[in-house]
Amino acid sequence: MVELLRIPPSPSNCQLCDRSERLTKHHLIPRTYHSRRQFRKLFSKEDMITRILWVCIPCHKNLHATFSEKTLGLEYNSQEKLLKSVEISRFVDWLKDKPVGFKLKVNRKAK
Numbered sequence: 001m002v003e004l005l006r007i008p009p010s011p012s013n014c015q016l017c018d019r020s021e022r023l024t025k026h027h028l029i030p031r032t033y034h035s036r037r038q039f040r041k042l043f044s045k046e047d048m049i050t051r052i053l054w055v056c057i058p059c060h061k062n063l064h065a066t067f068s069e070k071t072l073g074l075e076y077n078s079q080e081k082l083l084k085s086v087e088i089s090r091f092v093d094w095l096k097d098k099p100v101g102f103k104l105k106v107n108r109k110a111k
Contacts, residue, residue, distance in 0.1 A: 005049045014056040015079055016088070017095045021056035028053055028077045030069040039073060053079055058104035062091050 013020050028051040033039045039048065055063070066087045067076060076082045083089055095102075 007052045010054050015053050016055050016059045017092045023054040024060050026053040026055045026060055029073045033073050
């Protein structure tokens, strides 16, 4: 019998800023790269499917505005690595005090 891979359940708070907001799934290994040879060599199918971070919309927008999908998948593919990034940690520190429902305007400048 084949066991289905399951994504981690949604926590009550954002896994980056710890605010209590509506959460979205951030695939730590972007789905657009799952079929690429470089990623298949580095990560198992299980890793690619189950490496999920539950984040609020402002954090999610900031992740994709700060880094390209390839950079996210290769260099920032864990919660710890994201929080060690100067750009992300500064943003998270700034966002922590914002009220629930805060809307973020982001200019995309992926590197």
